[in-house]
Amino acid sequence: MPTNPQTQKTYKPDPRFKIAHKEAKIGIALAIFNFIWWFGFAYGLGNRPPEQYTYTFGLPDWFFYSCVIGFILMSALVIVITKYALTEVSLEPEPDQQKEDSQTP
Numbered sequence: 001m002p003t004n005p006q007t008q009k010t011y012k013p014d015p016r017f018k019i020a021h022k023e024a025k026i027g028i029a030l031a032i033f034n035f036i037w038w039f040g041f042a043y044g045l046g047n048r049p050p051e052q053y054t055y056t057f058g059l060p061d062w063f064f065y066s067c068v069i070g071f072i073l074m075s076a077l078v079i080v081i082t083k084y085a086l087t088e089v090s091l092e093p094e095p096d097q098q099k100e101d102s103q104t105p
Helices: 015-045 061-084 095-103
Strands: none
Touching: 015 061
């Protein structure tokens, strides 16, 4: 059954998807970096007998660097990336998309 090209809608990808995919990759990279930071310090420095621990501000060094400094570092990274790398995008439908939606029964 042949279709009429004039009645066929052409697919035009929404440019917001490209932005969303880029930002999702940034979020995944941050999560992976956070895990590597935490795992490296927690198991790298914490893989000793407790008698050999050194302490920073009363906390074992493995905990201080993995959890306290890691939290501060990740908070700063998220703030900087949110301010400079992420883009504010309107979630409202595009004007031409609104017309198509209103014409569809």
